Amino acid sequence: MKVIFHVDFDYFYAQIEERDNPNLKGKPVLVCVYSGRSPDSGVVATANYEARKYGVKSGEPIILAKNKLKNTPAFFLPVRKNYYNFISDEVMGILKSYAGFFQQTSIDEAYMDVTRRVKSDFSNAYNYAKQIQNEVFRRTRLTCSIGISINKLLAKIASGVKKPKGITVIKPEEIYAFLEPLPINAIPGIGVKTSMKLKQLGYNTIGDLRKISLRELTEIFGSKLGVFIYNSARGVDTSPVKEKEAPGQFSKIKTLKEDSLNPDILYENLKPLMREIDDKLKKYNFKFKSFAVIFITTNLKTYTRSKTHIIPQKSIQEIKLEVKKLIKDFLNTEQSLIRRIGLKVYNFESDKSEQQTTLQLFIKKFNNSI
């Protein structure tokens, strides 16, 4: 039986800001993404618990959060993403040293397979989690919550139960009782769309979900999603904890000073983003085969238009005329005003060439050895 941890840092961005500035302690702290369009245009990325008491949520407009906190002293801070990434590397490095297998899934979340380290024992696991929390706090002054169970699905659900600084264990014999009362969308991967569909059929909890046969589920949702729902309702998840692969895409997106339909203005706004993506490509030494222009309209609807090359491209500079053309073509078909524009590159140089490199390395080694 495996023992899997899911580690989730508590209100990560805001917690880092609190740690670095003791004046913030005990007061609402909101880390915000300012778009630069007007002084308060933008959204809240993360808020600490003091702010959440006032109903502030991630993703809501800054101006709305200001309203909720108008009679309270509160701190609205601009997001410092590069700095948080640096801290993330630090805490992830610590966690990794405690895991047999390690999988970082976001800036502040990770799975750990600790089966061997705790000898498959859940009371060992609890103590081990405590030890990890203490060591992370000793070295970084940051707190996290940990979910413990036999697979990633259950560990992830568990980590959200007790926060902050929580440890929640779901032992094998507790799985059904634990899942029974939870709403269906507590299963990661089941969102509004799927849970609404199930609600309309009269199913509200994971307990209800277990009454549906596999056959029925696959008829409604198709084989892939159907099997996924059937297994999840029973706490079954066989996906392994595995090291994160190289990134599959880079993107940059920017809110315009004002909405526009002018292809020249849109392109001018893309230029700095193109440079930043180029820098990143160079840093990683990646080439891309596909690129896409992202358009977000006044009503916040997202569109993308893309193009794929057979030959991997080294730099955006090589395809800037095609970027221009994608913008023109898009404006010819869609004429709602553009609020935000972005660019992404993906389809990085195929595994084939990587295999070639390892093959070449092997040949070198082989030649050296004879």
Next chain:
DNA sequence: GTATGCTTTCGGC
């Protein structure tokens, strides 16, 4: 009809 691979949209953080 179904498997596959590509493009676009969705949704979490």
Next chain:
DNA sequence: TTACGGCCGAAAGCATAC
């Protein structure tokens, strides 16, 4: 009453080949 980022990976949607 409205207000509204920037990134990523995954799902959904679509086209094509058989």
